[in-house]
Amino acid sequence: MEDVLRVALVGNPNSGKSSLFNALTGNRQKVGNYPGVTVERRAGRFEVPKDRVVKIVDLPGTYSLKPHSPDEVVTHDVLMGTSTLEHLPDVVVCVIDATNLRVHVRFALELRSLGQPIIIALNMMDLASRDGIEIDSHRLSEELGMPVVPTVAVRKSGTQELVDSFNTDSWAALWTKYSVPKANNGSTPSVRELQKEARRIVAAVTIREGVEHKLTRSLDAIVLNPIAGPIILLSLLFLMFQAVFLWSEAPMAWVDKSIMALQHLSLETLPEGLFQSLVVDGVLAGVGSVVIFLPQILILFAFIIVLEASGYMARAAFLMDRIMTMAGLNGRAFIPLLSSFACAIPGIMAARTIDHPRDRLTTIMVAPLMTCAARLPVYTLIIAAFIPNTVVFGSIRLQGLVMFGLYIIGIVSALIVAGVLKKTLTKGAPPRLLMELPKYQVPRLRDIVLGLIERARLFIRRAGTIILLSMIILWGLASFPAPPQNATQPDIFYSAAGQIGRALEVVFAPIGFNWEISVALVPGMAAREVAVGALGTVYSLSGSEDAVASSLATVLQSAWSLPTALAFLAWYVFAPQCLSTLAVARRETNSWGWTAFMFGYLFTLAYIAAGATYWTAIKLM
Template sequence: MAESLKIALIGNPNTGKTSVFNHLTGLNQQVGNYPGITVERKTGSCKLPGNVKGNIIDLPGTYSLNASSIDENVVIELLLNKTDKDYPDVAVVVTDVENLKRNLLLFTQIKDLEIPTILAINMADRMDKKGISLDIPYLESRLNTKIALISSRKGTGIANLKELIVNYTNLSTEPCLHASSIDTEYFGRLRKAFPNELLYKLWLLITQDANFGLSHKNELMGTSFTKTRADLKRLQQKETIKRYQFINDVLKVGQVIDNSKAKDLRARLDRVLTHKVFGYVIFLGILMLIFQSIFSWSELPMGLIEDGTAWLSNFVVENMAPGKLSDLLANGVIAGIGGVVIFIPQIAFLFLFISLLEESGYMSRVVFLMDRIMKPFGLSGKSVVPLISGTACAIPAIMAARNIENWRERLITILVTPFTTCSARLPVYIILISLIIPENTIAGIFNLQGLTLMALYLLGFLGAIMAAWILNKILDTKHKSFFVAEMPNYKLPLLKNVSLNVLEKTKAFVYGAGKIILALSIIIWFLGTHGPGDDFDNVEKIVEGQEYKLLTPGEPDDAVAAYQLEHSYIGIMGKAIEPAIRPLGYDWKIGVAIVSSFAAREVFVGTLATIYNIGSSGEKEDDVTIRQRMAAEIDPLTGKKVFNFATGISLLLFYAFAMQCISTLAITKKETNSWKWPLIQLFGMSTFAYIVSLIAYQLLK
């Protein structure tokens, strides 16, 4: 393409900015982190009129350029630093037609930075319903910009927005108002000292934590321009008041709201969905529906994937020459990866439901509801966001705690968030529940397996709350905190947004887990097919020459394979830790799977799939799946099934509470800037998990 434009999408939370980003970029998106910090960064490309390519960066949601969190600081640092490779040629400020007054504060600040700026007024399809009309020419004149009236829901106005982006050089860079009038004497001295710098940029560098951009940074912060934090705060308040006065004057003429035409269903829904009794009943009902669906809807695709994996493994055995390579592919790679791929349907359905709740606006009501529960346990209302988002993954959930201003509340939130049941636990839960919980229904409606899954999720939240209460007592947190959350309008979820979110999150899970599992599957296969000394090398002679207890009586090949596996490197390792885990009901194979799953919880299933494949006789076994192998596994010491009810419950509780994720420990270290807290997290959670699992097994065996 002839050109490439850098476009920054900026806006308050809940203005539909992500929907606009999805309309512009489609599938051409990338998700990563900003250099040096773990704040999520979404970028994408799109084709613009005139054969122009647009490189779009979706900046974190912010209410103003007066940053109060690390996410918001990312926006300021980009807009102030012209040397940044992502510094935009044009900024698109996305606003919500129903909250235009509040959204325009950020717009007027960005205009003061003299960046070519387009005002995109979103949710135009709601104007008639809310009795809103806009005088676009008047607004464009007063705000010194061009306006794109769009509806990300209907997809209207996007073509016009693209045209305005391409013609960004025609946009006025004149500010809407000059903030210098709040203290003419002070700003006059700034202008005199730095005549070649933007005045508003100087002001932001003084009031914000920005450490770049001006060679005169030290001079700027010197005695002649230093003010106390209280004085700077008062000036910021004066600036905000002045901007809102200007915005009010503009909207008095440019926006007309006829409340008589509005039809407000939102208030009536909120009274029910956030009710102090019915709100929780409805939320519990929604959870039950979600977990019932995860089991029932995914049964067919899971079965197809499971059968396909077994077929592929058999195909490799039958069509490749016997040897180490075919054994590695069939019993290492395919078995290990297949142990996770089978759970794609459940993971996708979980993300589907979470996306629907977020897109509809209901998740914000859940956060509001849960705030009432969290406060007595020492958690901030803002802690609810990490705990809710932890159902997807603990890593971004811990990063989301950055919005909590108080350090102790933030620390407690970081430490307890891993108790929340993340998607990595789901494969473990699904396979264990299917082994020990019958597919019975209660009252002909509720599937017992689905209820068990929901109970495990609730148990995770309970664990997080109780851990927070204990930490609150230990850390002696005595302070007041306030919870401020915006309630977005209810809306029908956009199919495109939901689909992209499910696809992106499922891919991230599969690729992230797949890399770890592939590597570990190969390592485990090697350790399981090699061993030291004569016990491993002369296995057939040893088995023939002694009475060896067969796993399945009458099948000598299985005896050879089992004996060889026990005396392999992985068997020796498993036997070494078996005395510590026997009281929990686990054998050495489960012990190896638990140890390997400290890399990532979902590795548990892949590890067992690899071990059991290695432990088989190697003959053709049509459609023998990991679940069937686990169900048939016999403990040679007791002669009973390994995965019985007591062992299964013990394992479920262990995985509900144990800290088994190296990546989560790494992000905790980064966020707390200390190894002390992740080590407390690791040993505290794992010890608690061991004790609870021990008690459960001893009571149930």
């Protein structure tokens, strides 16, 4: 029989818990979700000598065992053994930050009342010695009555002792030396008693007190300055978006070339006919139009991960709090909303860190208004086709300005919608902001790489499943039924897709959309960027062979009027066109009502904005 040891990592946020988890499991980790409660579940496994498998789970960070947020509820329930989502662990590894012993020791003392075997991972020992802190870990172990293992999660060697303690032999030795703490049901000591005890222990085990982290203090003097701070924040955001567009050019060209090469290969090797058309026009064109945005998404996420891991994100929330409060949001909403520029899905999921339910709901509701990367293909296509790239002022060009404007419209709308929601549906006292501004750290390459691999995996899986499927369905709808013998219109006009599009045209004609756009909006429901692929399919199938070869932008220039193009852009600022976002919103709010509300208000705004743009443009021209 397999010998399994279940280990749960617990600790305060910012204790270096996730880095320790990454160091222990490397790429043998699985990131998923707890069913129903939508808290991220990070689990991994590794083997130790004598055929023992260590199954390790990284529980959400918490400051105490009193559950306040959904994340903390999961941790609480798992440790209490009342969770239906996770086994009761055989051992709890409590990660404590050596540079900030007092609060962390208090948490370890709180854990003791659970009556489970606990190992203390005294983490960030390298940072502690850099700050001049010296801790007697043997004395700490005696005082707590728990094994204490010094760890440095940055270095692989820094976790070896912890891994070794899981070996069958050393494991047995460990628990003859230490006894499992007794559970004291009901009579949990008060936080103040625990604080007192923690203070005593820390005084006893500290050989030398450190000096305050100097780098953090001097950086904060600039970064949190009321004038320099916001300027730095804006510059960082500007740099981030510049990078997303500039750095991605070369890799996007590679992806484009590879897709085209595959299309040529398919045209040459596959027999002409339906299957060839499915592969070239349906699968490759459709999925290719989505995969090409992988570089942009990865660059954006790299920035977000680095800002988060360096300790800057919390500062950004601090600087933005007042402005966010004016809009009825919370400084913490800044992070989810910033992530939503990459994709609303991680953004909505990041809203879990907002412990106030109403605030969280408002943030979720407006997250889709942030211009996500999936809208970029649509924006890029239409702007390139219809907006002249004239110089407006200095090095600022009209195309860039329009793109920037679309982002701004999204942000301003989000602030207005949030403000309105706070005064109506999510009314109530202003919720609080209470968070730690962690010490600055140089982000670890391993953590960044693992984070990016995870994002890339999710994105490619989406491209390979929901987007692939919708492209095949669309191709089917666009190809059948075949046109009659005496066809006067393009083939697609007679197809099922054409018929659906023409039926929808009744709804969309007043805002300037033709039947081709209406057709593209249908598969665009699966994911926004699919609309570009869909337009490609619609127009390449509806034109001659030459149309397939010529770029979509050129086709659109002759097929659409400028007011229609602008209306289409306006539509995309608001359109609720992403089933995955709606699915995540449903899961996170746990309410069909709020999901329907999100869809409804976004659709209404999109329709009004597109209509207003169309008719204004007509009047002006």
